[in-house]
Amino acid sequence: MLIHSASQLVTLAGGPRRGADMNRLEIIADGAMLMEAGRIAAVGESAALLARYPRAERLDARGRVVMPGLVDPHTHLVWAGDRAAEFEMRLQGKSYMEIMAAGGGIAATVRATRQASRDELLAQTRQRARRMLAHGTTTVEAKTGYGLDLASELAQLEVLLALDEEGPLEIAPTFMGAHAVAPEFNGDAQAFTDHICAVMLPAVRDWWQQNAAARALPFVDVFSEKGVFDLEQTRQILLAARALGFPLKLHVDEFENIGAASLAAELGAVSADHLVKTSPRDIEALARSDTVAVSLPCTPFGLGQHEYTPAQQIIAAGGMLALATDLNPGPAWCENMQFVLALACRAMRLTPAEALCAATINAAAAVRRDGLVGSLEAGKQADALVLQSGDFRDLAYRFGVNQVQTVIKKGEVVYN
Ligand code: NIG
Ligand code: FE
Known part of the structure; x- marks a missing residue:
């Protein structure tokens, strides 16, 4: 044609x-x-x-x-249920991290997702994939992380691979067992970190070699944040993942700066994402590296916050900036990259051309598919x-x- x-x-x-x-x-x-x-x-x-x-x-x-x-390089596409009630709680003044600490947030979606049958999870996820495609997204990165035990994390990987197989939306999967501390570990982040490194990561790699051997290994991602996984736990998980051959991604600086953006650059992560509380030193480290800086403006927007990624500074320093939806049932249920472009230009003063570049070729680099x-x-x-x-x-x-x-x-x- x-x-x-x-x-x-x-x-x-x-x-x-x-x-x-x-x-x-x-x-x-x-x-x-x-x-x-x-x-x-x-x-x-x-x-x-x-x-x-x-x-x-x-x-x-x-x-x-x-x-x-359009390429959307950061989504939590696969989950069951919704958190509309938490949206109302946030409007009444509760913060995202307060709700999470009280057993809501990611943990609430983990409960709903664990309870859903595979078919139900597939059906709900497929609807979102179709909406993404209808809004012009043709390739998407998608994370697990609403299972937090091996069986339910693998079920999410299975759903992502099945949907990718179905097409037409193409899916680059990410294992994000380190999205929150699993409820079985009663808030002991270090014990869960050790478990991820000793048990989950090797099991995911074995599973992959048995079920998806023809495909490159998925990315491994960690929610590196005060009150979730600290910098040393993040490093421990990423080093274990890297030693097994997984390419790396990282959630950094969403609410507090704990130095995770510089760690992403140091460890050669493919991308560092969120980047709200990012310091000038982190920006320098990213700009000197090949780590793509992925900004997710729907998240501060969805939380009603006014601070966004210092995108101008990242560009001025010579960084490689990409944009993504962060599609998830919490702060950012948005399948539409066009909205991300509109928001990025207003909230971060990107030019329309920079935003378009960030949502296409640079976004492809953030999922290592810029050759394709x-x-x-x-x-x-x-x-x-x-x-x-x-x-x-x-x-x-x-x-x-x-x-x-x-x-x-x-x-x-x-x-x-
Ligand atoms: O990228 N920050 C961690 N993960 C998601 C939110 C997930 C959720 O709230 O369910 C994010 O914003
Ligand atoms: Fe995210």
Whole structure:
């Protein structure tokens, strides 16, 4: 299929970007793209491609933007139930960490998720995956972490692999047994840390080799935060995971700075995520590393807070910034990356171009798939969106409705 006559073909060609380079989108006016067997075969000006491929099936994108499918590199996609009651408690003044300390928050979702049957969990998760796709997300990272015992964590990995298999949304899975201290450990974070390192991580690796051997190992992620896993426990889990071959991610600086962003950079984590209380020293450490800085503005927004990632400083220091929803049943039930772009430009003063880069090629780097998705370049997977308008800035400028007209995954129209 040949998509042609796009008023802007936003390619994002040339790999992930750092610093001011994030503004470089590589737009082809009156652009065209040929797709063959799920891959991008050619990208260029319409006149040239229409002449070169006269017999290809055509899709006219006149007056429209064509861009890479959005990549959402941080979600907690798989859970059962909801926490609407906690939302009301927070509006009445209870903080997220207070609710968590009182047995709500993540623990409440753990109870609901453990009780759900596999089919129920799959059905609820599938609905969210469909909404993500309908809003233009074609690749998503998804974490376990609402099981906290081996069997229920593995059940969540199974659901994620089953959904990935089903398609069309492509899922990069993450094992996040260290999302909170399991109820069986009665708040003993050190004992649970030791258990994760000695029992869970090796078991997850064995399970993976038996059930998903053809795929790269999942990421391992830790909620590194005062009152959850401290810096030394985080280091212990990440070192154990790294020794087993897992690539690393980390939740850092969401509520308090305990130095976890610098630890992520030091240990070569693929990404460090949240980054609200991040210090100038942490920013320097991230900028000097290959660790992608993933900002999750829906979380402060969802908590009614006014402090966001110091994105300007991260970009000024030469960091690689990405954006994600943090989709979860607590602060951020949002399947829509378009809203994240709109919010990022207002709350963190990103330019629309920086936000778009952060949600495509840089987001792909945050899940180690930038060689495959995140830009429109010959040889890459044909994951693309046709927007309803002809100006990419509309994706950040307008908000609250779906601006995606057509979603293409691996060369097939999957939403229209
Ligand atoms: O990234 N901070 C930890 N995990 C999620 C929230 C999960 C939940 O509240 O259920 C986050 O914000
Ligand atoms: Fe998260």
